[in-house]
Amino acid sequence: MTLFRVEECRGEQPFASHASSRRPKSLQRQIAEALRTATQASVLFPWKLRLYSLFQPKIEYFQLLGFHGPELGELLSKNGILLGCSLNKTLVPSVKCVRQIVNNKKDLIKVLQRYAEWIIPRQQRVLDNAAFFKSCGIVGSQLSFLIKKNARLFAMRESLVRNYVSRAVNLGFSVNSRMLVHGLRTISSMSIVKFNRKLEIIQSCGFSRDEAMQMFRRTPGLLGRSETRLKFKIEVFLDKIMLPKSLLVNNPVILMLNMEKRVIPRWRVLKLLISKNLLMNNPSFLRVLHMREEKFLEKYIS
Incomplete structure (x- = not known):
């Protein structure tokens, strides 16, 4: 060497x-x-x-x-x-293996850039774990999504992978459901201690453990936010915008929106229009948040 x-x-x-x-x-x-x-x-x-x-x-x-x-x-x-590594014995077969999972060349490049050292020397594990994920209903674009977001999962021992899937199922994600891949991605990216700490952050804002779990099951990526950011977002919706807790429990996906570029600016615009009686009917803020940018500008700014 x-x-x-x-x-x-x-x-x-x-x-x-x-x-x-x-x-x-x-x-x-x-x-x-x-x-x-x-x-x-x-x-x-x-x-x-x-x-x-x-x-x-x-x-x-x-x-x-x-x-x-x-x-x-x-x-x-x-x-x-x-x-x-060997070009013909390792590199080419491993890349071919990843190509069978990802959707296109752009995704292949992205996976190799981030995870090559994990997956190239572990071709058989990647194949075995991919087969296991497929047996759980994670196929096609979902399998491609998973390897792009956390290819380390594909390079782990199968026993560890099965443990993660078992945890996801125990937390309420059904095998063959479209949400399993999202729950799996989140819980495999953090320790159990960190996972529980983030649930406690939600509970500290006035939610019960059951409500926090409902929010996680509806939007698993929610726990992928930092603890500080997660708490900040919840407090803005509850204390500043004054949304009812039940709305956040049923629609936790709005906590994934950009606060500075989308949520707070739209709330300020709506608040100003309502204060000046410029709206015939007070719209649902939830609906306003989900509007495309062009539609929002056309309806409330132009």
Whole structure:
């Protein structure tokens, strides 16, 4: 194994003796850029290949997948395993495996950028876990959604994956329901302690444990917010906008909306129009929140 340190990788000199004059310059620049990206971040990057010529087939393969320029350099610098594993025995079969799950090339690139080091060396686990998710009703676009949001799930031991699914079912998500994938994504991204702490945040705002669980089951992503942000949003709706708690329990999805760009501005506009008696009927604020931006501007601003 060779370690290329910062002072050794400032240019393309380490490769000069190996580079053939017939190699395209763009290829040389992309490999050099990958090394510079790694070293500029003060990373000791472990290159497992001894000869420059061994880089070429993999670089060309990544180019065919859609990686170019800085994007390619970033991929290689963050995922050293990509240049250290076998092209035909590991890389190509693993990418083919992911391709069967994601919807398109754009999603494939996104998954590899974020999770390559997790999924590339664990091809069989990815296949086995994907098959298990399908048996639970997580198929098609939902399976693609899950690997984009948390590909680590696909690389875990099957026993751990089954435990997560069991937890989701115990929390009220049915197998074969469309909400299972969302519940699974949320609970697999945090510890049980953190999960319970976020439920306690909701309860501290005046909701019962049962109401907090109803909100989670209706909008699982709600617990993906930070504790501070979650509390802030609930308090704005209850204390400033004065919405009844029952409305939040039944429509927790509005807590996912951007407060500064959507909720508070629309509330202020509506409040002003009502105070000046410019509306024939007071509209439902919930309906106003769900309006498309163009429709809202046309109806209340223009």
